[in-house]
Amino acid sequence: xxxxxxxxxxxxxxxxxxxxxxxxxxxxxxxxxxxxxxxxxxxxxxxxxxxxxxxxxxxxxxxxxxxxxxxxxxxxxxxxxxxxxxxxxxxxxxxxxxxxxxxxxxxxxxxxxxxxxxxxxxxxxxxxxxxxxxxxxxxxxxxxxxxxxxxxxxxxxxxxxxxxxxxxxxxxxxxxxxxxxxxxxxxxxxxxxxxxxxxxxxxxxxxxxxxxxxxxxxxxxxxxxxxxxxxxxxxxxxxxxxxxxxxxxxxxxxxxxxxxxxxxxxxxxxxxxxxxxxxxxxxxxxxxxxxxxxxxxxxxxxxxxxxxxxxxxxxxxxxxxxxxxxxxxxxxxxxxxxxxxxxxxxxxxxxxxxxxxxxxxxxxxxxxxxxxxxxxxxxxxxxxxxxxxxxxxxxxxxxxxxxxxxxxxxxxxxxxxxxxxxxxxxxxxxxxxxxxxxxxxxxxxxxxxxxxxxxxxxxxxxxxxxxxxxxxxxxxxxxxxxxxxxxxxxxxxxxxxxxxxxxxxxxxxxxxxxxxxxxxxxxxxxxxxxxxxxxxxxxxxxxxxxxxxxxxxxxxxxxxxxxxxxxxxxxxxxxxxxxxxxxxxxxxxxxxxxxxxxxxxxxxxxxxxxxxxxxxxxxxxxxxxxxxxxxxxxxxxxxxxxxxxxxxxxxxxxx
Numbered sequence: 338x339x340x341x342x343x344x345x346x347x348x349x350x351x352x353x354x355x356x357x358x359x360x361x362x363x364x365x366x367x368x369x370x371x372x373x374x375x376x377x378x379x380x381x382x383x384x385x386x387x388x389x390x391x392x393x394x395x396x397x398x399x400x401x402x403x404x405x406x407x408x409x410x411x412x413x414x415x416x417x418x419x420x421x422x423x424x425x426x427x428x429x430x431x432x433x434x435x436x437x438x439x440x441x442x443x444x445x446x447x448x449x450x451x452x453x454x455x456x457x458x459x460x461x462x463x464x465x466x467x468x469x470x471x472x473x474x475x476x477x478x479x480x481x482x483x484x485x486x487x488x489x490x491x492x493x494x495x496x497x498x499x500x501x502x503x504x505x506x507x508x509x510x511x512x513x514x515x516x517x518x519x520x521x522x523x524x525x526x527x528x529x530x531x532x533x534x535x536x537x538x539x540x541x542x543x544x545x546x547x548x549x550x551x552x553x554x555x556x557x558x559x560x561x562x563x564x565x566x567x568x569x570x571x572x573x574x575x576x577x578x579x580x581x582x583x584x585x586x587x588x589x590x591x592x593x594x595x596x597x598x599x600x601x602x603x604x605x606x607x608x609x610x611x612x613x614x615x616x617x618x619x620x621x622x623x624x625x626x627x628x629x630x631x632x633x634x635x636x637x638x639x640x641x642x643x644x645x646x647x648x649x650x651x652x653x654x655x656x657x658x659x660x661x662x663x664x665x666x667x668x669x670x671x672x673x674x675x676x677x678x679x680x681x682x683x684x685x686x687x688x689x690x691x692x693x694x695x696x697x698x699x700x701x702x703x704x705x706x707x708x709x710x711x712x713x714x715x716x717x718x719x720x721x722x723x724x725x726x727x728x729x730x731x732x733x734x735x736x737x738x739x740x741x742x743x744x745x746x747x748x749x750x751x752x753x754x755x756x757x758x759x760x761x762x763x764x765x766x767x768x769x770x771x772x773x774x775x776x777x778x779x780x781x782x783x784x785x786x787x788x789x790x791x792x793x794x795x796x797x798x799x800x801x802x803x804x805x806x807x808x809x810x811x812x813x814x815x816x817x818x819x820x821x822x823x824x825x826x827x828x829x830x831x832x833x834x835x836x837x838x839x840x841x842x843x844x845x846x847x848x849x850x851x852x853x854x855x856x857x858x859x860x861x862x863x864x865x866x867x868x869x870x871x872x873x874x875x876x877x878x879x880x881x882x883x884x885x886x887x888x889x890x891x892x893x894x895x896x897x898x899x900x901x902x903x904x905x906x907x908x909x910x911x912x913x914x915x916x917x918x919x920x921x922x923x924x925x926x927x928x929x930x931x932x933x934x935x936x937x938x939x940x941x942x943x944x945x946x947x948x949x950x951x952x953x954x955x956x957x958x959x960x961x962x963x964x965x966x967x968x969x970x971x972x973x974x975x976x977x978x979x980x981x982x983x984x985x986x987x988x989x990x991x992x
Contacts, residue, residue, distance in 0.1 A: 343379040344590040345371055348598045348606075349386040349434065349572050352412040353393050356422055358646040358664075358676065359599070359631045365661050366628065366670060366746060367597045368428045372802035373741050376824045382590045384576050385423070386434035387413050388569040390562070391472050395551035405551045406437060417649055425649065427657055427805060432584075434576040436553075436568055440583035444575040445553045445568050448617065449500075449544070453557070457503050457616040460558075463543045467495035471601075472565045474543050479533075486533075487601050491905065500545040500561065507612040508539040514611060519624065521607045522744075523671040526600065526627045530607055542566070542609060570610045574619070593622040595744075603627035626744055629673040646676060650861055654854075658804035659685050659846060665746040665803055678858045682849050689846035692757050693796070697845065699764060700789040701814050704839045707773045707782060712838035717784035726763050726788060727830055729756055730795050734828040737799050746803075753799050760792040790815045791833055798827040807845050814842045892948040893964075893991035895981055896923065901935040907955050911935055913963065917947055918988015926959040932975050942981040944991055 347367045350360050364385060371383035389409040398408035413419045413435065423430065434441060452458040466475045468485035475485065475492060485492050512535050514520050515527050545561040546552065552562030571579075577591055578584035598606050606625045614621050633646065652660045663684045668674030705711040733756055740749035763785075772782040794817045801808045801822070812822055816837040826832045896915040899922065904910035909928040917923045925945060944964040951960045964979045 339378070339380040341377075341379045342382075342590055343371075343374040344382045344384075344577075344593045345374070346383075346573055346593055346596050347385040348596075348602060349388040349436065349569060350419065351391070351393075352387045352389060352409050352419060353397055355412065355417070356419055356648070358648045358651070361422070361426060361648040361660075362631055362664050362668075363597055363599060363628060364423065364428055365426060365664050366744075368426075368430070369661070369665060369746060369802045370595075370597075370741070370744065371429060372805065376798075376802060378824060382432065382577070382586065383430045384432045384434065384573065385428070385430045386432075386572060386576070387419060387436070388565065388572075389413070389435055389437045390552040390568055391565045392546070392549040392551070393469055393472065395549050396469075398551075409435075409437065422648060425652055425657060426661065432576055434572050436572060438583075440581040441572060441575045442553045444580035445563055445571050446556045447580045448571055448613075449553075449555060449563055449567060450557060452502065452613075452616055453500070455616070457506070458500050458544060459503070461499060461501050462496070463499040463501075464496045465494075466492040468492045476540065478537065495548075497547050498561075499543045499547070499564075500555070500558075501541040502544045502567070502609075502613070502616075504542040504609065504612050505539050507615050508535060510615060511535065511539070511608055511612055514621070515607065520611075520621070521603070521625050521627070523627070525671075526603050526607070530604060534604060534608060539608070566605050566609055567613065570605065570613060573610075573622070579619075592620040595624040595626055596622055597626055597628060597744075600627040600629060626671070628670050629668070631668065631676045632673055633676055650858075651681065654858075655681070655685060655849070656807075656846075658807040659689060662689065662750075662800075662803050666750045667747070669747050670744055678855055679851070682851050682854055685846060686848055686851070688754060690848040692754060692761060693800075694844060694846040696757055696761050696764075696789070697793060697811060697814060700786065700793060701839045701841050703769050703773075704786050704790070705841055707769070707779075707786070710838065711840065713783045713787055713790075713836055714779065715836045716780045717787060717835060718780040719784055720781065722763075722766060723784065723788055726756075726759055726792060729759055730792050731828075731830045733795060734799065734824075749799070750803065753796050756792055756796055760789055760796075763792075764789065787833070787835065787837070790837060790839070791830060794821060794833055795827050795830075798822050798824070810842055810845055814840055816840065890948070891946050894918070894945055894947045895985050895987055895989040895991065896925075896943050896945045896947075896963075897987045898938050898941045898943060901938045903930060903935060904955050904957065910955060911938070912957065913938070915943075915945070916987040917945070918986065923947065923960055924958060925961045925963055926954045926957060927963045927965070927978075929963075929965060929976050929978065933978070938978070940983075941978075942983045942985060942987075944979045944981060 345367055347364050350356060367383065371381050374381050387409070394405050394409060398405040401408055411418065449458065463474065466477065466480060468475065468488065468490060470490055471485055471487050473485065473487060474495065479486055480492065484490060512531065515530055521527050521530065544564045544567050545555055546564050547560050550562060553568050555561035555563060573593060573596065574587060574591060575581055576584065577587040579587045596606055603625065611621050648660065663681050666688060667680060667684055704713065708714065733752060736752045737749045740752060767785045769782055769785055772778040772785065793811065793815050797808045797811045816839055817833060820826065821832045894917055896917045898913055899916055900914035902912050904912050904926065909930050910926050911930045911933065913925045913927060915923045915925060945961050947961045949961055951958050965976045966979060968975055968977045
């Protein structure tokens with residue numbers, strides 16, 4: 338029986354839309370850690386899943402005209418959904434939980450009832466602020482510039498009957514946990530939690546809702562559903578069999594060794610989750626690690642903001658392993674990182690194509706060229722020139738292990754690539770093509786080739802958690818069997834047989850034409866943007882006649898665009914500030930945000946009807962209507978504003 342156990346989790350993702358590269362980043366990191374621990378001989382439980390309840394899901398399902406369950410089923414199980422994405426990315430999770438799973442819902446009801454019966458949950462009334470996108474409650478003092486401190490979006494007033502968890506009761510124990518242990522990492526996250534939430538006074542937590550129905554019902558009080566965080570956080574123990582008969586792994590794997598979570602949900606995992614476990618009398622997880630965000634153009638990627646990167650596109654274009662490698666080679670796991678297509682392509686070209694790929698290709702090619710059948714002779718001659726690369730390769734595993742144990746994936750990979758770089762330099766130092774000219778040098782040439790193959794073997798073993806499929810192909814090319822690709826073998830030099838044979842294979846990481854690929858990615862992004870635009874419906878001609886006198890009452894005027902901005906919370910509306918020749922600015926809202934950027938329209942001359950009665954749109958007044966027309970080109974339809982000659986003065990009447 339294996340007494341080395343390791344339990345690791347991702348957060349369970351919220352399936353309000355397709356997942357993006359940020360979700361992939363966390364899941365790939367968790368997968369790499371799970372694979373590393375398996376390589377080290379641990380019995381691993383790797384859990385991921387989806388958090389499927391809440392008001393936002395209910396609202397989105399209503400907009401889509403389906404039930405909430407149908408909505409989440411499509412995103413989780415549908416084509417190119419969550420399960421398909423993790424399969425594509427070669428994620429090796431042992432278990433996948435959905436909070437709509439019947440066993441989980443029943444366990445959540447038991448947990449909620451137990452906390453209520455022992456007095457840790459009580460009934461009251463919630464009055465405060467609520468952020469629907471984050472599904473988070475806030476006090477007035479916690480808001481930043483009047484907005485949600487997590488996502489920066491508008492909050493709404495909330496008042497409803499609710500149950501509360503006595504979070505304040507556990508404030509002192511949580512403070513001690515955070516300040517006096519290494520429970521939460523990186524350490525910078527501790528200061529954020531203590532200063533922003535504990536020291537100002539930890540308030541009791543609202544844990545039920547009555548304003549929507551899509552959630553786990555509170556079985557002893559109809560009308561209430563369990564609020565998202567008790568439902569969601571409990572997944573880490575229900576997925577092991579806590580309070581249910583679905584599984585029986587709780588005593589084996591709990592407490593978790595580490596929860597990997599994005600920094601925006603550290604508060605829930607480092608304050609609320611341990612408090613719930615304290616109330617239940619259960620052990621706490623050993624660690625919560627809050628990783629940074631992948632930033633795009635300096636801002637956090639967000640489904641609601643629309644600034645997301647599609648992992649399907651990148652994985653299918655450049656290969657799953659190349660994308661996995663890039664995510665963990667480029668960004669320190671505890672810090673934010675700026676994503677760009679240029680960085681992705683350059684990392685593939687420099688590290689994978691030039692360094693690793695070139696080393697493998699040159700080594701296997703030379704063995705095949707210089708030795709019959711691609712097999713090295715057993716007679717080999719060493720040289721002091723070999724000592725440095727042998728010492729570096731022999732000591733690599735310990736340095737790699739130290740970095741992996743502190744979740745410093747970037748540092749672990751940097752150590753491996755020091756060996757790869759040294760091996761490439763070793764080729765230049767030993768000049769095998771010169772040695773091959775003299776038959777008497779064959780034993781020395783064989784030892785040079787052996788040293789290169791051994792370096793590739795050790796590097797390959799340690800790269801396996803990051804690029805499993807590619808390393809299997811590397812092992813096949815260098816003649817490394819299962820016994821020479823174990824964790825133990827990675828700490829030893831000389832494991833390959835002296836007379837090992839190589840087998841040339843495909844180029845694992847072809848070099849990419851940077852400019853060509855950047856243009857192709859831009860074109861693909863534009864196609865995706867167009868595909869996301871709503872289809873224009875050409876309305877049939879009205880059968881109700883408008884008499885000529887009524888039409889003539891419309892006042893058509895020339896207007897100049899002084900300012901143009903997106904309307905908050907709307908994907909369709911632009912707000913125009915217009916000069917209509919009267920000396921007083923006119924405000925008109927128009928539903929053309931899908932077709933124009935605001936900055937493109939400032940200074941343009943347009944046509945408007947100015948004598949329509951004012952009407953409210955998204956809480957703002959619109960006084961008039963800008964004229965536009967449907968335009969069709971190459972099968973695509975869009976709305977075009979009617980643009981006029983800039984020489985025509987504002988206020989000129991159009992007849």
